[in-house]
Amino acid sequence: xxxxxxxxxxxxxxxxxxxxxxxxxxxxxxxxxxxxxxxxxxxxxxxxxxxxxxxxxxxxxxxxxxxxxxxxxxxxxxxxxxxxxxxxxxxxxxxxxxxxxxxxxxxxxxxxxxxxxxxxxxxxxxxxxxxxxxxxxxxxxxxxxxxxxxxxxxxxxxxxxxxxxxxxxxxxxxxxxxxxxxxxxxxxxxxxxxxxxxxxxxxxxxxxxxxxxxxxxxxxxxxxxxxxxxxxxxxxxxxxxxxxxxxxxxxxxxxxxxxxxxxxxxxxxxxxxxxxxxxxxxxxxxxxxxxxxxxxxxxxxxxxxxxxxxxxxxxxxxxxxxxxxxxxxxxxxxxxxxxxxxxxxxxxxxxxxxxxxxxxxxxxxxxxxxxxxxxxxxxxxxxxxxxxxxxxxxxxxxxxxxxxxxxxxxxxxxxxxxxxxxxxxxxxxxxxxxxxxxxxxxxxxxxxxxxxxxxxxxxxxxxxxxxxxxxxxxxxxxxxxxxxxxxxxxxxxxxxxxxxxxxxxxxxxxxxxxxxxxxxxxxxxxxxxxxxxxxxxxxxxxxxxxxxxxxxxxxxxxxxxxxxxxxxxxxxxxxxxxxxxxxxxxxxxxxxxxxxxxxxxxxxxxxxxxxxxxxxxxxxxxxxxxxxxxxxxxxxxxxxxxxxxxxxxxxxxxxxxxxxxxxxxxxxxxxxxxxxxxxxxxxxxxxxxxxxxxxxxxxxxxxxxxxxxxxxxxxxxxxxxxxxxxxxxxxxxxxxxxxxxxxxxxxxxxxxxxxxxxxxxxxxxxxxxxxxxxxxxxxxxxxxxxxxxxxxxx
Numbered sequence: 001x002x003x004x005x006x007x008x009x010x011x012x013x014x015x016x017x018x019x020x021x022x023x024x025x026x027x028x029x030x031x032x033x034x035x036x037x038x039x040x041x042x043x044x045x046x047x048x049x050x051x052x053x054x055x056x057x058x059x060x061x062x063x064x065x066x067x068x069x070x071x072x073x074x075x076x077x078x079x080x081x082x083x084x085x086x087x088x089x090x091x092x093x094x095x096x097x098x099x100x101x102x103x104x105x106x107x108x109x110x111x112x113x114x115x116x117x118x119x120x121x122x123x124x125x126x127x128x129x130x131x132x133x134x135x136x137x138x139x140x141x142x143x144x145x146x147x148x149x150x151x152x153x154x155x156x157x158x159x160x161x162x163x164x165x166x167x168x169x170x171x172x173x174x175x176x177x178x179x180x181x182x183x184x185x186x187x188x189x190x191x192x193x194x195x196x197x198x199x200x201x202x203x204x205x206x207x208x209x210x211x212x213x214x215x216x217x218x219x220x221x222x223x224x225x226x227x228x229x230x231x232x233x234x235x236x237x238x239x240x241x242x243x244x245x246x247x248x249x250x251x252x253x254x255x256x257x258x259x260x261x262x263x264x265x266x267x268x269x270x271x272x273x274x275x276x277x278x279x280x281x282x283x284x285x286x287x288x289x290x291x292x293x294x295x296x297x298x299x300x301x302x303x304x305x306x307x308x309x310x311x312x313x314x315x316x317x318x319x320x321x322x323x324x325x326x327x328x329x330x331x332x333x334x335x336x337x338x339x340x341x342x343x344x345x346x347x348x349x350x351x352x353x354x355x356x357x358x359x360x361x362x363x364x365x366x367x368x369x370x371x372x373x374x375x376x377x378x379x380x381x382x383x384x385x386x387x388x389x390x391x392x393x394x395x396x397x398x399x400x401x402x403x404x405x406x407x408x409x410x411x412x413x414x415x416x417x418x419x420x421x422x423x424x425x426x427x428x429x430x431x432x433x434x435x436x437x438x439x440x441x442x443x444x445x446x447x448x449x450x451x452x453x454x455x456x457x458x459x460x461x462x463x464x465x466x467x468x469x470x471x472x473x474x475x476x477x478x479x480x481x482x483x484x485x486x487x488x489x490x491x492x493x494x495x496x497x498x499x500x501x502x503x504x505x506x507x508x509x510x511x512x513x514x515x516x517x518x519x520x521x522x523x524x525x526x527x528x529x530x531x532x533x534x535x536x537x538x539x540x541x542x543x544x545x546x547x548x549x550x551x552x553x554x555x556x557x558x559x560x561x562x563x564x565x566x567x568x569x570x571x572x573x574x575x576x577x578x579x580x581x582x583x584x585x586x587x588x589x590x591x592x593x594x595x596x597x598x599x600x601x602x603x604x605x606x607x608x609x610x611x612x613x614x615x616x617x618x619x620x621x622x623x624x625x626x627x628x629x630x631x632x633x634x635x636x637x638x639x640x641x642x643x644x645x646x647x648x649x650x651x652x653x654x655x656x657x658x659x660x661x662x663x664x665x666x667x668x669x670x671x672x673x674x675x676x677x678x679x680x681x682x683x684x685x686x687x688x689x690x691x692x693x694x695x696x697x698x699x700x701x702x703x704x705x706x707x708x709x710x711x712x713x714x715x716x717x718x719x720x721x722x723x724x725x726x727x728x729x730x731x732x733x734x735x736x737x738x739x740x741x742x743x744x745x746x747x748x749x750x751x752x753x754x755x756x757x758x759x760x761x762x763x764x765x766x767x768x769x770x771x772x773x774x775x776x777x778x779x780x781x782x783x784x785x786x787x788x789x790x791x792x793x794x
Contacts, residue, residue: 007525008515010666012669013669013671014516014669014671017511017515017531022256027256028255029208029211029255030213031211031288033226035284038215038283038285038286039067039277039281039286040286040287041273041277042123042125043121043122043270043287044123045296046117046118046142047142048116048698049147049368049695050114050115050145050146050148051112051145052143053120053141055071056141059137060134063137066124066125066130066131067124067281068123068124069121069134069138070108070277072109072111073110080276080280084242085101085106086105087241087335088104089335090336091338096173099171099338099363102164103166105333106269108273116701117293118331120140147160147697148367149695149697151328151366154366155169155362155364162331169364169365170364173360173362173363174361177359179358182322182358184356185311185320186322189311191312191396192309193392193396194308195308195388196307197305197307200302200305200687200692200777201301201692202302202686203298203301203717204300205261205717205719206228206258206259206264206506207257207259209290209291209293210228211286211289212227212228213225213284213286216283216284221246223245223250223275224251224252225239227267227271228254230506230545231266231504232254232534233539233544235252236252238267239275251537252535252536253534253537257506258507259507260506262301262373262377263372263374265373266334268299270287270289274286295704295706295717299334300370300693301372301375301377302380303329304325304381305328306323307323308323308386309321310389312404316394317407317408318352319354319355320356320358321356322357323348323361327364327371329364329370330371331370334370335372337372338363343377344377346422347423348382349421350466351408351428352408353417354408354420357421368699373546375752376684380749383468383753383757385757386757387465387467387761390404402434402464409434409466412429415427425468426739428635430466433637433638433663437638437660441659446460447462459645459767459769459788460656461644461645461765461767462643464641465757465761467638467639467640469548469747470635471552471633471746471749472552474630483549483629483630484553484557484629485543485554485628486542487501487557487625487626489624490622491605491608491622493605495524495605499514501532501557502533502544503554505533506545511531512531512669514558517555517559521562521563522565522566523601524602548746548747550746551747552634553628553746555740557626560626563741568622568624569622570585573593573597576599576607576613577593577595634665634740634744635737636663638661638662638750638754640660640757642657643657644656645766650781650785651780653763657729659729660678660681661731661732661733662732665745667732668742673747677747678730680750683755684751684753685724686719688760689720689724690720690778691778705717706718763775770791772787772788775787
């Protein structure tokens, strides 16, 4: 293997290739794909959260600029097969069965709407305006039903049952861990602490609203999509199944996208219906959501509420952790939503060597939009509550929260470490990383300053959050979908390289970081490597990008493919020199023999392409592919330290400092890693201080538009802006994963996982003199002001 790191190789902060295209206005969005004579689809969406309905579309059908109007009855009556219901890719937890099929969404509601915005009709017009105008000509009669708007209400004995053929609104119920041992450890604890978490949903809000284009060619029976998805190959597979169309005749191209954040993984009802309309009409059709429509129905994130508890021994050892969680899934169970329960349970112990844990989760349906993966998934909630509990119980015991963390970290010599839920951590040095964070913020000095400022009626708070991120799901068989990483590498005759990745780039910098792998492995110039993703036509297989998987899994597959090519090059060189293969080395971008023979990588590439100088047992060319199946997922880790000041007159929350330490194994590109950390922190700040999906009591979504103001009004949805993001210091350690050939781990969600816990602990620390009740995010200035005004300072 190469021992040098050529310019642009692994570990260098190479400028991102894709930025030139994006920043100069040359990116390609869905609307930039020219499709002549395409028809336009608009969806009739329910105005009620829970209602039976009937539709009279005669006036819309009579319009000259309307090609078709479909209700559920029209779709079922068509010769084009009715789409299959959506499916799930994982059971909720080990030992818990898949939910009843009654909870699986259909692409269009038949006669009962179960959330505000559910599709109840489809209009196909000659252009977008015609289709939109025709929606106003459709007469819908609603018979409103009582909505169920909270998980607590869904569990009530007298709650309306939202789905037919099931007895109640409980989708699943199960637990992880040892309940009896956990209870026993609580009974012997010197200190215990408990925190309640109220409901909170957040909206992923990628830069562009969702969109889809579908083109059916009747002569070849092909169906081509352009779609805003994170999983082009999985999207193809699912739409093939749901639309009864052969997978080898379906292709998917992903445009340039400004983020997906988990919400863009799986097809939505709109995607399925766009494809169905193209098949039924044998005409190209396209659709683009408005921002309001996107807010209305794109999968929300989070949805966890309930009670978390911790037990601490006299010496400061964490003895047990316990959680009783209600999980609001929305009106239907989204494809990945159930499996997130197991994902959350697996990280409950965090970085700590905890002997007993028990987490009980009850998933329920409500009359809201679906919940599914969002950056950090259920790990954000679990780590936030864990870290708040560690700080809370430490103070109850009269101990420094930093010291309690030190006493309980898993030690480096314990890896691989199996935690009390059965999750196996690959590698780590938690204490080293933690101390780096404390040193960067000057923890002892900040604590002293905090105490001094209280005499001036100023209230500083310091918050710690030590997190883990289980990324790059695997091995295969853990979920009922493929979890391998795919990478194909082609070396051209001149020695240039094309990398084909089974991931999907929507802002993560794959065109750069994956090229750096080939640059390092082959010792070729960075500019000689190109990366291809986002197309089932160009990349033969793949699983997509989610769960921070691309660097660890696709990057590993690319690494292994490169090494297969190098091995073939060694065989070609050995044959030419008539020497044993094991005497041929590859280093510095060239093959070397024991007698000072040398062939450059480019010379071997040319010989392989010509074929004449290739050993008889080998084929011409240099091209290899790999399906990389990991032994286990990778586990990144770190600590975030937030320092805030609260204004007792206004409740304003001001950041004084924010330090994030990150260990994601070997960093392919440190600048990209830092960008991912900072971006995740921005979303974590949003969840902690600004964002909340609000519904009226009748189920009407109030957060259907983005708003500028951050205070004082109901309705709309507030995202953090640049002015709300503090200067962030990112420090790194590197603890390579033993399960990836390049040592890299997934890390794209760490900022979103860690930030809420750090900020909530900082706010609680600043409020300590006021003896206030614990808060649930989003924490607004009004909440802080009331707590300070009503609590009374010491």
